[in-house]
Amino acid sequence: MQAWDDIINIAMIGTDKKQPDTISVPASLAEITTRIITGSEKNREEQFLQLASLLYNYQRCGISPLKKETAGTAAPVEEKKYCSTHAALALRDVLQDDNHSLLQYWLERCDSRTQIAPARFVPALLINGERNKKLRLLISSCVGKRGEWLSGFNTAWDFSAKQTQEEIWQTGSLEERQEVLQQTLVTDPLKAREWIRQTWQQEDAATKLVLLSILAPFADESDIDFLEGLSKEKSKKLQLFALESLRTIPGSPIVLMYESFLRSAVTIQKETSMLGFSKKNTLQCKLPDAVSEDLYKTGIDKLSSDKTWTDDEYVVFQVMQYVPPSFWEKTFQLSAEALLELFEKTDTGKKLLPALTKAAANFRDRNWxxxxxxxxxxxxxxxxxxxPLAPRDSYINHFFAKNINDVMDYAKETDEPWSMEMTRLILREAAKKPYPYVGFFQKVIAQIPVAVSTELSSYPVSEDQYSRSLWSGMSEEISRTLAIKNQINNAFTI
Known part of the structure; x- marks a missing residue:
């Protein structure tokens, strides 16, 4: 409407530069518009605001609702069973709580039983999917045919339309492609790798980096040629990431080069005691006379900036992180226990021990x-x-005081349920110093065991009044959310 466009223009340039007139106003409003403009008792700003209010309401009243020709088509009959009444009541409480972690927990249990949510919850679930892309695949599975039908009336809900995993990979958003790639690497790794190779040249550098980060934890010998080919990529970040991935694949050329180097650089010497009655093994660390420059081209630094380390020790330390710990067992014909004892006996071995530990993590060696x-x-x-659970709890308990942040990072990242022991350690720390944990527990509620809710009031708290009050509210929130989680557990076990 031209009259409304004129109002917008005047609002932008000011009433002192332009005044409303009656020329573009609809005929039905001409009389009242004239009375507003010619009213001598009003200043120009008041006249403008009255006229703007009049035209705004006139325009709003004249808008016709959108029409969709397919609106009369009925939703298809559902193929999956609806969840139980108890599960539906739990979903109601989850949606009222507006906790995405808890909603994901409910959706996973519903989906694992090949069930769907009652029709009355479908719009709310689709709205949640619109806001949280991570939940879209689960929501799509749990809204059934009704959700698929409703997606035809709202483009923001298109994610609920029935699509194959390959269709999502080809046409989905980056977040959706990440999710489906992650799943397919577990269920059908050959297909997932084929997808990556097929679309690689069409991806931009940022997307390539994201996809490579998803592949990295699954990388094995079948990926060596692909990863080596990435050395030709223009992006330095991609080149470095590919190099890091190759460093964690046993049998890759770079790991084999590292192993060959360490055979010469690290040796075990037998030393005789002063009286000559006994001999003991000691670890020796010395670089060979000639070290290939190819080693240093892989990101290994030649010189140590720490005066407590020799350059030889520092080079060996860097390389050791990217060699499977089983290499030492084969090389020295000693068990993991005996090797660790050997490393712990000398100053050089103690320095190298963190590299050995890092290698166990890099190569996911459970025994080591x-x-x-x-x-x-x-x-x-x-x-x-x-x-395993018991050794993990013992390990965490021993190092918790000095490594709280590392333990918290693990607790936040893991998808596994927390043990009671680890949960108690974290909650006791939060009770004493609650401020760093504000909002944290609601994000990880799916991992927290329900049984701990009965202990929350027994943990020692800070003497500071603010901290005591903060923990009181926090513990009440944890207890309430765990009650909903317990409700979900019971609903899907009936």
């Missing part, structure tokens, strides 16, 4: 991770996912 954790010589958070 367990042996290292039992000896408690050094802490490495990347070992935590590799450990």
């Amino acid at each position: 991770a367990n042996v290292i954790a039992q000896r408690r010589s050094v802490f490495q958070k990347e070992l935590l996912p590799l450990l």
Whole structure:
């Protein structure tokens, strides 16, 4: 409407430069518009505001609702069973709580039973999917045919339309492609790798980096040629990321080069005691006379900036991180336990021990991770996912006071349920110093065991009044959310 466009223009340039007139106003408003403009008792700003209010309401009243020709088509009959009444009541509480972590927890359980949410919850679930892209695949599965039908009336809900994983990979958003690639690498790794190779040349550098980061934890010998080919990429970040991935694949050329170097650089010498009655093994670290420059081209620094380290020790330390710990067992014909004891006996070995621990994490060696954790010589958070429950709890408990942030990072990143022992450690720390944990527990509620809710009031709290008050509210929120989680558990086990 021209009259409304004129109002917008006047609002932008000011009433002192232009005045409203009656020329473009609809005929039905001409009389009242004239009375507003010619009213001597009003200043120009008041006249403008009255006229703007009149035209705004006139325009709004004249808008016709959108029409969709397919609106009369009924939704298809559902193929999946609806969830139970108890599960529906739990979903109602989850949606009222507006907790995405808890909603994901409910959706995963519903989807694992090949069930769908009742029709009355479908719009709310689609709205959540619109806001949270991470939940879209789960929501699509749990809204059934009704959700697929409703997506035809709202382009923001198109994600609920029935699509194959390959269609999502080809046409989905980056977040959707990430999710489907992650899933397919678990269920059908050959197909996932084929997808990456097929579309690689069409991806931009940023997307390539994202896809490579998803592939990296799954990388194996079948990826060596592909990763080596990335050395020709223009992006330095991609080149470095590909190099890091190659460093964690046993049998890759770079790892084989590192192993060959270490055979010469690290040796075990037998030393005789002063009286000559006994001999003991000691670790020796000395670079060979000639070291190939190819080694240093892989990102290994030649010189140490720390005066407590020799250059030889520093070079060996860097390389050791990218050689499977089993290499040492084969080279020296010693068990992991015996090797760790050997490393712990000398000053050089103690310096190199963190590199050995890092290697156990890089190559996901569960045996070495367990042996290292039992000896408690050094802490490495990347070992935590590799450990059985009891050794993990013992390892965390021993190092928790000095490595709280690392443990918290692991707790935030893991998809596994927390043990009661780790949960108690974290909650006791939060009770004493609650401020760093504001909002944290609501994001990880799916991992927290329900049973801990009965203990929340028993943890020692800070003497500071503000901290006491903050923890009181925080613990009440945790308890309430855990009650909903327990409701979900019970609903899907009936």
